[in-house]
């Protein structure tokens with residue numbers, strides 16, 4: 359059977375046709391242009407679906423279901439986007455609106471939740487019923503599947519692991535509270551930590567790296583650390599501890615089989631996963647007496663949003 363997954367982002371809307379074996383047949387994208395009224399954006403989404411189906415030679419009535427992964431608080435049961443800051447949506451009845459164009463079952467969920475489902479069904483957590491997905495990007499997003507159930511909380515407003523407390527009264531978070539995990543472990547946070555270290559250590563290679571890139575990025579400290587820069591190594595070591603600290607809390611709460619890490623920072627790859635793995639082994643509750651939790655890089659990459667959204671439609 360064919361399913362369509364739609365990955366709704368602030369810049370682009372991507373859609374792809376996927377089957378239940380995880381084969382991605384075709385994908386395409388259109389600009390979101392988020393300043394428009396939602397009815398226009400939803401119309402574009404429906405047209406994108408019709409266009410990829412037509413290009414693939416599939417009649418739109420053959421699509422068994424459509425899933426959408428959307429950033430923000432998503433009321434999946436009501437089919438309503440409660441609030442999405444990236445696309446300026448507030449109380450948008452997106453399932454009903456989309457139904458004006460395409461008649462098939464439509465499922466929506468938060469993008470990190472959808473990505474967790476996609477990874478559990480087709481990616482690094484394939485076959486597992488207990489997966490915690492963590493995305494280290496502009497923010498820290500989490501998706502939690504426990505005993506096969508995607509945790510959403512009331513009206514989809516839960517499972518926000520990025521905002522668990524790491525340090526009371528600490529750094530200011532995007533949510534308005536201080537000391538959240540996100541304020542220490544996001545790409546935004548490592549950029550801030552890198553800038554601070556660059557000021558303190560003008561001799562550090564981080565300055566040259568940033569100049570080469572044209573900006574301070576999430577990679578700057580990692581690149582300089584690999585060349586042996588002491589100040590950069592300290593930034594990276596601290597950052598890894600911050601990431602691991604939050605993951606250990608997630609492990610203690612949910613004890614999954616896998617913690618899967620996605621987002622730009624995860625491109626650092628295996629050595630980063632191994633460092634986090636060692637801290638998780640050492641510090642999670644019960645130590646070696648409790649079931650081992652494997653820390654892995656999420657593998658679906660750029661198409662994770664499409665796979666995850668399609669998986670939303672398949673789970674019913």
Ligand SMILES: [Zn+2]
Pocket residue numbers: 520521531532533534535538540
């Ligand atoms: Zn927060």
